[in-house]
Amino acid sequence: MPSIVIIGAGPAGVRAAETLVRAGVRPTVIDEALASGGQIYRRPPSSIVRDSKKVYGFEAARARSVHRAFDDLREQIDYWPDSAVWSAHDHKLGVITKSGPKELAWDRLILATGAMDRVIPFRGWTLPGVYTLGGAQVALKYQACAIGEHPVFLGTGPLLYLVAYQYAAAGVKVAGVLDTASAGAKRGALFGLVSGGRTFLKGLYYLAWLRAHGLPVVSGARPVCAHAGLDGAVRELEWRDGHGSLHRTACDSIATGFGLKSEAQIADLCDVPFIFDTGQRQWVPVQDTDGRAAVEGLYLAGDGVGIKGAAAAELSGERAAHTLLHDLGHARSAERLKTLNRRLRRFERFRRALDEKAFKFPADLAASADDDLMICRCEGVTAGELRHAARELGATEINRAKAFTRVGMGRCQGRVCGPAAAEILANSLGVPLAAVGRLRGQVPIKPVPMAAFLDGAVP
């Protein structure tokens, strides 16, 4: 019996597991979270009982469906919750579990590793009270808490409006929703956005709801500075509108994010080749049309291989599993593969309208950071130091800049600062973003306590 492993129990991982189990295969599912659902359908701990409609809104039915599907599999899979894959080499995974480090060999591996917020540093972004949009959402979904009483939502992308809506609907007094994308850009993308169908309508609803409830929603905004109060925490956000006028919005917290970025470090360590996605301005693992990576036995699914959203993740998770079954010699999955591919293609046009038009990543905002602005907060590296490395030290590539300045070398391994650092580097060298390359994935994928390696230790 070959060892078949799925990493991630979000929508993609769950549907992949479900498909494999139906075909009589018993996979091992490794997930960092305590319960399945991934970031998007993260479940509150059992101690907090809340109506799923309240937690997930429009997505309640989908969330319930994914949760139920996974719960039904529990006897037919080997489930490793609360377990982090920290290394991957030569068909072996190093996993930190509650009972210590373990090694797991795989013959076939499905990576459903998801995505995280893409951040652009601005003055004051490291103050207490500044969260990512995803972080703000997790607080609400998982712990039923808000990040503050008067949060400002700043950034761009569908998540901006969704989280603002979720907060407002939960009774939080939202101080403002500031979108860096212009209203004109969104109008221009309308034609492409309509292809999103139900997803697009939900987006319109959130926006209409926010406006109907009198919340200040601004397009074409630019953050200037988050100011701290006497307690050192954020108290006010200074920003410019599309005409350049300065505004100050009182707030006690800020949730910020500029779209999502794929979490693809494990694919990288498994030697999967990457390709630059111009629309999403990020490097993504290369896959064939059926979700196969160019590494024997490795399959890719969900937002970890380019951002397409949770609904598409369910489809690509199932697709990866069908492809895997097909490669194992199972016959009938080929038909289903065709259907899935057809449905996945529909997401592409919508996605392009979102990424390239409606909620375009404000690369110029990242690239124009002041010299004294801290970009890498783990290692305390400023935009000016990066520019110095580019212009004076000959760092023509992001890993060289990392070697010289320590950017992306700290706890987060460049997850947070990586995109902005690459924009600054490319801008100061006057080259396209793709030309500065991507930060190489390094073990451990997430920090591992030294204590985890001690004999008999329970970290």
Add this chain to the structure above:
Amino acid sequence: MTIFDVAIVGGGLVGCSAALHLCRRDASVVMLERGQCGSQASGVNYGGVRQQGRDLAELPLARRSRRIWADLETLVGTDCEFEATGHLKLARSDAEMAELEDYAERARDFNLKLERIGPAQIRARFPWLGDAIVGGSFCAEDGHANPRLVAPAFARAAVAAGADIREGVEVVDATHDCHGFELRMSDGTALRARRLINAAGAWGTTVSAWFGEPVPEDVMAPNMCVTDSIPYFLVPNLGVCGGDIYVRQIRRGNVIFGGGVGVADRNQVKARPLAEVTAKAARLAVGLVPRLATAQVIRTWSGIEGVMPDGLPVIGFSETTPGLIHAFGFSGHGFQLGPGVGAVLCDLVADGSTQTPIAAFHINRFPNTENVAASRGPAAMVRSAHERSSQQHQGPNLQQTKTKGETLWLSLLADAFPERSCFSPAWPLAAS
């Protein structure tokens, strides 16, 4: 075609330092680096700047290199985070303590001051040490530096001094004739130089094989780890007898440690650490310094090092080819030596000899497996005609490494062909 005085294959610390030193003596230098300067062993090593514990044959070279480390800021414009924090080599048994005593005795001839610290004082001075430690030997002059910065800093200084450094250019072959060397690059270009320095690190034997003298150079990938930042307390660079673990902390708080080896693929130019090796090193590090149990490992890495069977590098003139000088195979401890080796290579090129004893590193210590008569260059024939014994008795202070026979043969050729400067026995730069 321009003819350079010196071509250097390999932009590691050795090559970069040689380039800088040669430019300062007005040589025209071209350096060819397949990747980026300092991207393999020179850039990814532990960062120890250590004399203590070296093979005694390396000590004179290490002493010379240490003087350059002290002056790095003047030489290359940055101290590369070098700090003489001291190096503390620890014993975990009485037998190991005796080993440290013995080494200190022998190192005294080289003016290396080592302070032995017995069981009574060791914990008083370094209260954070684990229970297994019975004593140690402290070398105050030693310390550590940031390896990512050093080779590039030398490269920048060399460029400022006039060196032509070409990154992303792989030398695929080189040949020698009476005019000097011709190097052919992967991009189809070629260049010529009067001298050739083989500073190709783990690929040194590939280059030496082009000239009929391959050596048994293996490769090794040191398994390196770093923790997140914790309060600064661990001042000296730590090592142990046996060398299975080494630990240092930088002022910003991160603790760097290594031990064991990962995977090195010389052909793919790829090295990576291994999970089980990292786990073992973490256990050993915590055993040495229990306080490290609260830290988190945030990154591991490796790079490819060339390793010789006797653990000593190959440094000195070729046995087969006049004008060819080797400096590779530093066997996992070349970082501290690098700056000094560059200075020695400059001596060899410019003066034909060096005051620093390097006889122990000569390539002739490995039996040449190639058919000597078939190999290129007149010196090879010289070597087949003259017994190797003339080189066997080179004492530690022998100034240079050319054989008597070689010198004689070249003198004759130089007399016969006075216009061919490559036959000039000393090959001084002034003549070229």
